[in-house]
Amino acid sequence: MAYAQSTKGPSKLKTMDLADTSLDASLMAALHDLLELSESGEKPHPPSRAYIRDSKAMKATPADILECPNEYNFIVDMPGLKPDQIKVHVEDGNVLVVSGERRREKDKEKERESEKGGGEGGVKYVRMERRLGKFLKKFVLGENADTEKISAEYKDGVLTVVVEKRPTPKPRSIEVKVGSSA
Numbered sequence: 001m002a003y004a005q006s007t008k009g010p011s012k013l014k015t016m017d018l019a020d021t022s023l024d025a026s027l028m029a030a031l032h033d034l035l036e037l038s039e040s041g042e043k044p045h046p047p048s049r050a051y052i053r054d055s056k057a058m059k060a061t062p063a064d065i066l067e068c069p070n071e072y073n074f075i076v077d078m079p080g081l082k083p084d085q086i087k088v089h090v091e092d093g094n095v096l097v098v099s100g101e102r103r104r105e106k107d108k109e110k111e112r113e114s115e116k117g118g119g120e121g122g123v124k125y126v127r128m129e130r131r132l133g134k135f136l137k138k139f140v141l142g143e144n145a146d147t148e149k150i151s152a153e154y155k156d157g158v159l160t161v162v163v164e165k166r167p168t169p170k171p172r173s174i175e176v177k178v179g180s181s182a
Contacts (some may be wrong), residue, residue: 063098067099072145072163078135079157088152088161096139096150098161102132110140144168157161 047055066073076098078086086100141163149164159165 012144022100038106053134054136057134057153058138060131060133061135061137062099063137063139070165072141072165074137074139074163076135076137076159076161077157077161078154080130081135081157083154084161086154088150088159090141090147090150094141094143094145094147096138096141096161096163097137098139098159100135102135104132 031165062077064073064075066075067136078098078100080102085102088096088097088098091097094161124136141167146164148163152159152161154160
C-alpha cells in the first residue's frame with residue numbers, strides 16, 4: 001500500500017511504500033482491521049431502516065424523569081395517540097420501553113371528501129406540521145426499581161409511567177459475643 005508524501009511543495013510527490021517501513025505484519029493486520037480495510041474491498045453494512053427509524057423516534061420523543069422517595073416517574077409526551085396505540089413493557093429485566101405510532105387517518109380524509117361532494121380534486125393538505133410516525137423511548141431502570149409494580153396513565157397527550165422502588169434493606173446490628181479464653 002502506498003501513500004503520497006509531499007516534498008517541497010504540492011507539485012512534487014514522492015510515494016512511500018509501507019512495506020519499506022519496519023512495521024511488523026501483525027501490526028499491519030491490526031491497522032487494516034481498525035481502518036476496516038478488507039482485501040475484497042467490501043464496505044461495512046449500513047444501519048437498517050428499522051434501526052434508523054427507531055433512533056429518530058427516540059430522539060424526537062421528549063421525556064422527563066422524576067425520582068421520588070418511593071418511586072420513579074417517567075413523563076412522556078405522546079400527543080394524538082389513543083390509549084390502545086401505546087405500549088409499555090420491560091425488556092431485558094431492567095429496560096422500560098414506551099412506544100406508540102401515530103398515522104395519518106385515511107378514513108377521516110375520505111369522509112371529508114364525500115361530505116364536500118368530492119371526487120374532483122379531493123382533499124389535500126395545505127400544511128402538515130403535526131408529528132406523525134413512531135414514538136419510542138427506552139429507560140434503563142435502577143437496581144432498586146420494582147419491575148412488578150409498574151403503572152401507566154395517559155391523559156391529554158401525556159403518558160405518565162410510575163415504577164415503584166423496592167424498600168431499602170435496613171441495616172441490622174449483629175451482637176458480638178466475647179468468648180472465654182481457656
